[in-house]
Each structure stands twice: as C-alpha cells, then as structure tokens.
Amino acid sequence: MSEGPTGRSRGTGASVPVPGRTEEHAELLRRVVEGDEHAFAQLYDATSSTLYGLVLRLVRSPELAAEVVQEVYLMAWQQAERFDAARGTALAWLCTMAHRRAVDRIRQNQRERERDQQYEVRQAETSSDSTWSEVEQSLDSGEVRAQLGALSPLQREAVCLVYYRGYSHRQVAEHLDVPLGTAKARIRDGLNNLRSALGVKQ
Structure with missing residues (x-):
C-alpha cells in the first residue's frame, strides 16, 4: 500500500x-x-x-x-x-x-447567526407593536373589538393572544402549536387587515 x-x-x-x-x-x-x-x-x-x-x-x-x-x-x-x-x-x-x-x-x-435571528425577531415584534399602537391611538378599544370579526379566525386568535392576553410571539406559536414564523405571519397579517378595516392610514 x-x-x-x-x-x-x-x-x-x-x-x-x-x-x-x-x-x-x-x-x-x-x-x-x-x-x-x-x-x-x-x-x-x-x-x-x-x-x-x-x-x-x-x-x-x-x-x-x-x-x-x-x-x-x-x-x-x-x-x-x-x-x-x-x-x-x-x-x-x-x-x-x-x-x-x-x-x-x-x-x-x-x-452571529443567533444575533441575526434575535434581531429579526425584535424587528418583527417592533413592527407589530407599532401597528397595534396606530390602531389603538386612532380608535377606541370598543371599535377595535368590534372590527376583530373582519379577521380570519386564525388571525383573530393570534392577535387576541398577543394584545389581550399578553402572549409573546413565541408563546403564541407554542399555544397554537405552529412554527414561530407562522405565528408571526398571522399576527402581522391580522394587524394589517385590522388596520385596513378600521380605516387607519398606512
């Protein structure tokens, strides 16, 4: 050999x-x-x-x-x-x-990958929090609750878990038994649809 x-x-x-x-x-x-x-x-x-x-x-x-x-x-x-x-x-x-x-x-x-992932999570949560603040500042809470019906059941459940029960995005994912990215998407889309239904300007 x-x-x-x-x-x-x-x-x-x-x-x-x-x-x-x-x-x-x-x-x-x-x-x-x-x-x-x-x-x-x-x-x-x-x-x-x-x-x-x-x-x-x-x-x-x-x-x-x-x-x-x-x-x-x-x-x-x-x-x-x-x-x-x-x-x-x-x-x-x-x-x-x-x-x-x-x-x-x-x-x-x-x-470095973990820092990037954490940054993306913070950015997504900050964007969602900003959207919710715009909704709350523009209309009273009763009107917001009334328009939650404009959301799909999945979006409504995710949004309510975050903003009425104080769940984090990760807790929403665990509660609904879905991937974290799916939970974030439901929250983001739900807030955008809610804002549109309430007539809040982009």
Whole structure:
C-alpha cells in the first residue's frame, strides 16, 4: 500500500507518521523560529493539504476552511518557538491549532447567526407593536373589538393572544402549536387587515 504526497496511506483514510518527515517538519519549525521564510514555505507545502482536509471536515465550507488554514499558518509563524518536539510532532502541533481555530470559527459563526435571528425577531415584534399602537391611538378599544370579526379566525386568535392576553410571539406559536414564523405571519397579517378595516392610514 503506497503513500500519498502528504504521508497519508492511500485507501485507509488515516495519517501515518513518517519518521523522516517528522524530523524534517521539526527542523523546519526550528528554522522558522529564526525567521527563515524559505523554511516556512517548505513547511506550508509539506503540511497544508493535511490541515485543509482536517478543517474542511469541521467547517464544511471550502472558503472558510482556506481562511482558517491561513490563520493557522500565521499563528505558526508567530508562535513557532512554542513548539516542543518532546510533546509531539510538528504536524500534530499544527493540527491541534487548526482544530481549535476551526472550532472557534464555528462558534463565532453560530453566535452571529443567533444575533441575526434575535434581531429579526425584535424587528418583527417592533413592527407589530407599532401597528397595534396606530390602531389603538386612532380608535377606541370598543371599535377595535368590534372590527376583530373582519379577521380570519386564525388571525383573530393570534392577535387576541398577543394584545389581550399578553402572549409573546413565541408563546403564541407554542399555544397554537405552529412554527414561530407562522405565528408571526398571522399576527402581522391580522394587524394589517385590522388596520385596513378600521380605516387607519398606512
């Protein structure tokens, strides 16, 4: 069974340590500590495909994997003196940094998605609250209640849960056993229809 260009045994899917290359990588890192850019380029050529494969399996995005790998090699250039051959191989040291950096980016992206989702929820709720305020300011509550009949039963139930029983959008979704987006749509459409029925200007 032959080996690929990165020291990976073809057909097994697992990296196989190669003593000669292990020593070569360690020597290259020692030269990197001294600021040897040529040694750094050699180290990159010898190990980058392994790091890229590792990171890609984690982040599942070729573009993001390439970014993470570049960040890892920048860290390796800046922190080469931290490598200790007595604690492991140079490739293992690089892979450990790559794994940690990939996990950090995954968590960062997740936090960004959560912030975006929270922003969208706040925007939707603010829009609904603004619409309801316009209705209440324009007409008395008795007239509003009278015109609730202009809404569909689903819209009327959702609107009443929010503005007469104080439910949040998420509580409405749970109470009606529907997705959050469906509950928001019913509330939004119900308020818009109510505003139209009451003659409130857009």
